[in-house]
Amino acid sequence: MPRRARIVAAGYPMHVILRGIDRAAVFFEDEDRQFFLECLGAAGAEELVSLHAYVLMTNHVHLLMTAARDEGVAVVMKCVGQRVCPARQPDLSPHRWVVRRLVPFVAD
Helix, strand or coil: CCCCCCCCCCCCEEEEEEEEHHHCCCCCCHHHHHHHHHHHHHHHHHHCEEEEEEEECCCEEEEEEEECCCCHHHHHHHHHHHHHHHHHCCCCCCCCEEEEEEEECCCC
16 A cells, blocks of 8 residues: 655645664764755755754754745755765765655644
8 A cells, every 4th residue: 555645835844854774874974964964055945945944963864944846845855865875975875865754834
């Protein structure tokens, strides 16, 4: 049975949780975190996605984002995954991230 489609609506904040596959570390140095944030900022600017808050842990990330288009957050996360993994850790699998959860409609 296929999973239910996520509810995504432009203009509403979403809590995005990413984690490493099998809870493996995804950040090894401060430069990894900085590079992730730079890629996230560039992709967000291209797709008109605002980043309101973030938490970068060793093996996972929390992001609070609002997109101007319904598919904006998904496109940003795809771009970040494609840029970050091969560039910073070429000896690791490019499939390092799992989008664990997209929580739409964050309340105050």
